[in-house]
Amino acid sequence: MAAARVSDHYRTAFVTGASTGLGLAFTAMLLADGVQVWGTSRELARLEPLVRAHPGRFHAVALDLGDEAAALGAFAAAEQAAGGFDLVVNNAGFGLFGTFAGTAFAEWRRQLEVMLVHTAALSHAALRPMLARNRGALVNISSLAAEFPLPFQSAYNICKAGLTALNESLMLEVSGTGVVILDVRPGDYRTDFEGAVRRPSGEASPRLARAWAAFEKMMRSGPPPAHAAAALRRALLRRRSATVRTGRFFQAVAGPFLVRFGSLDLNRRIQARYFDV
Numbered sequence: 001m002a003a004a005r006v007s008d009h010y011r012t013a014f015v016t017g018a019s020t021g022l023g024l025a026f027t028a029m030l031l032a033d034g035v036q037v038w039g040t041s042r043e044l045a046r047l048e049p050l051v052r053a054h055p056g057r058f059h060a061v062a063l064d065l066g067d068e069a070a071a072l073g074a075f076a077a078a079e080q081a082a083g084g085f086d087l088v089v090n091n092a093g094f095g096l097f098g099t100f101a102g103t104a105f106a107e108w109r110r111q112l113e114v115m116l117v118h119t120a121a122l123s124h125a126a127l128r129p130m131l132a133r134n135r136g137a138l139v140n141i142s143s144l145a146a147e148f149p150l151p152f153q154s155a156y157n158i159c160k161a162g163l164t165a166l167n168e169s170l171m172l173e174v175s176g177t178g179v180v181i182l183d184v185r186p187g188d189y190r191t192d193f194e195g196a197v198r199r200p201s202g203e204a205s206p207r208l209a210r211a212w213a214a215f216e217k218m219m220r221s222g223p224p225p226a227h228a229a230a231a232l233r234r235a236l237l238r239r240r241s242a243t244v245r246t247g248r249f250f251q252a253v254a255g256p257f258l259v260r261f262g263s264l265d266l267n268r269r270i271q272a273r274y275f276d277v
């Protein structure tokens, strides 16, 4: 019997942030499994290598989540070209590092708009046709930060906790239908993420410096993105809604297990120790 492939169930996919990091690894995994992928970047040139390597199977889409109307328009045009998406992966995102009080509120709000509200808008656009067809999978890339907030990244933590809450809500709503919701919570992976983190306030203090150093060290020593793509592949092949915690053992398995039996206070103390703040 032939080995199961993601394309046995999902023939077309839309992946945001396909140019690098986790999104690129998800895209490569889907293409290797025979799925046609429409992948996005804010700069089409960053997708050229994928277009050249997979002619007619990878389709480049310009999409900036900063502009909700334009992003929805880009999604609708791609959906029409694809004849509908069986799979939508909301992956694009970025970090913002600084104290809550020291960061301009407009900048803080912007991250919530881009990574929570506009990502929810794409989820909304993706889910309607899936429910009408009674099949498809919506994957929202959250983070273990939804469970273990990162110091000095309050807006990011809210985006991921909110996205996870949306995913949990949708799992209840779609139960009994043919639609699958995956709440993917990666730990630290070695991607361009830490290089792309914005530090708009320019604040400096020993506590911020120590938290940044711990964060940078964890990101740089994390597993490669292909590890997360393999976890997503396994979850897609199971074809049921689920939470997918993925990353090194301590973050994705031991941490959540310990916290389940400890108190919130213990959780906070472990986080403070982990980040040396």
Ligand SMILES: NC(=O)c1ccc[n+]([C@@H]2O[C@H](COP(=O)([O-])OP(=O)(O)OC[C@H]3O[C@@H](n4cnc5c(N)ncnc54)[C@H](OP(=O)(O)O)[C@@H]3O)[C@@H](O)[C@H]2O)c1
Pocket: 016, 017, 018, 019, 020, 021, 022, 023, 040, 041, 042, 043, 046, 063, 064, 065, 066, 091, 092, 093, 094, 114, 141, 142, 143, 144, 185, 186, 187, 188, 189, 190, 191, 192, 193, 194, 196, 219, 222
């Ligand atoms: N790496 C980790 O350890 C980790 C852990 C937990 C969760 N995550 C989550 O995983 C996702 C991918 O992160 P990554 O580590 O792969 O980061 P990355 O290497 O920095 O890649 C980020 C991707 O998002 C796109 N992007 C960024 N801002 C965007 C915007 N305003 N509009 C549209 N696209 C935008 C980028 O595309 P262009 O620059 O080409 O436009 C790029 O393709 C994010 O949601 C992140 O929060 C990552």
